[in-house]
Amino acid sequence: MVTGTSRVFATFGNPNLGNPAPAVYNAAFKAAGIDAVYVALEPADIGAAMNGVRHLGLGGGTITAPFKQEILRHLDEVDGKADEIGAVNVVVNRGGRLVGYNSDWIGAMNALREVVDPADRPVALLGAGGVARAIAFGLQKARARTVIFNRTWDRARDLCAQFDCAYGGDLDAVEPGFDVIINATSVGMGDQLGPSPINDEPLTSTPVVFDVVVRPRETLLMQRARRFNCPVIGGIAMVAHQAVPALEWLTGTTPDLAMLRERFG
Ligand SMILES: NC(=O)c1ccc[n+]([C@@H]2O[C@H](COP(=O)([O-])OP(=O)(O)OC[C@H]3O[C@@H](n4cnc5c(N)ncnc54)[C@H](OP(=O)(O)O)[C@@H]3O)[C@@H](O)[C@H]2O)c1
Numbered sequence: 001m002v003t004g005t006s007r008v009f010a011t012f013g014n015p016n017l018g019n020p021a022p023a024v025y026n027a028a029f030k031a032a033g034i035d036a037v038y039v040a041l042e043p044a045d046i047g048a049a050m051n052g053v054r055h056l057g058l059g060g061g062t063i064t065a066p067f068k069q070e071i072l073r074h075l076d077e078v079d080g081k082a083d084e085i086g087a088v089n090v091v092v093n094r095g096g097r098l099v100g101y102n103s104d105w106i107g108a109m110n111a112l113r114e115v116v117d118p119a120d121r122p123v124a125l126l127g128a129g130g131v132a133r134a135i136a137f138g139l140q141k142a143r144a145r146t147v148i149f150n151r152t153w154d155r156a157r158d159l160c161a162q163f164d165c166a167y168g169g170d171l172d173a174v175e176p177g178f179d180v181i182i183n184a185t186s187v188g189m190g191d192q193l194g195p196s197p198i199n200d201e202p203l204t205s206t207p208v209v210f211d212v213v214v215r216p217r218e219t220l221l222m223q224r225a226r227r228f229n230c231p232v233i234g235g236i237a238m239v240a241h242q243a244v245p246a247l248e249w250l251t252g253t254t255p256d257l258a259m260l261r262e263r264f265g
Pocket residue numbers: 065104107126127128129130131132150151152155171184185186187189212213214235236238239242
């Protein structure tokens with residue numbers, strides 16, 4: 001129940017109305033007995049929105065596209081790991097000072113580790129955008145042998161230099177032999193069953209296939225991977241895992257992962 005003392009948190013993105021996070025985070029507050037409410041906001045200007053957080057004394061919240069990079073210059077402090085990744089997806093209002101964190105890399109690594117430890121394994125990471133940056137950081141920390149495949153070489157080059165990865169070429173250059181294939185592109189995303197980012201050949205060596213795309217819940221890549229008996233991880237696992245540290249930073253309370261996974265699913 002919302003009361004006169006409820007703390008207010010929000011997800012900030014644009015477009016953002018219809019984001020499932022408020023339903024899930026409000027359920028987590030209820031389960032933990034936290035007097036708080038979570039809403040979806042769609043600011044045109046993330047800097048102005050952060051001033052609003054300061055002036056209204058909101059608790060902070062989660063940041064989604066297209067603001068994860070731009071928001072860094074509107075914060076008072078950025079956690080070292082988020083700074084290295086170059087993206088913030090959680091902002092905590094600590095007594096009027098806005099502090100930015102990144103939980104995407106933690107979510108991705110914890111979802112992956114449910115199935116395989118990537119240490120010293122060959123990993124194909126598809127994509128060089130915001131999510132790929134967070135995952136490349138996590139894979140470097142995990143000491144994986146990462147090869148990046150991306151349509152645009154310029155973006156991949158920066159990522160390879162920063163996170164100690166090799167560049168493998170465009171998406172159609174992925175070959176069999178990787179222990180893990182991670183799709184961190186937006187190919188396959190959308191209301192309809194979209195295309196698969198790679199052809200079937202790399203699946204013949206039965207790698208673990210991890211698709212970060214959340215909608216559809218079961219992408220064409222995941223369906224094809226199952227046909228080759230590859231272990232499969234979906235984007236919902238990453239969303240649920242990243243919400244654990246996000247809620248810890250925002251409220252100081254650890255939520256139940258199983259509940260988050262069920263609600264996001
Ligand atoms: N599961 C989660 O927790 C979670 C969290 C956040 C986002 N996501 C999902 O992650 C995906 C990527 O998000 P992002 O923020 O990283 O996006 P982004 O920064 O815009 O990057 C998009 C990436 O996809 C590639 N790409 C897009 N269209 C392509 C096409 N037609 N052919 C080949 N490559 C293409 C881009 O390649 P170029 O560099 O060549 O343009 C780039 O590497 C989205 O589907 C998003 O919904 C999942």
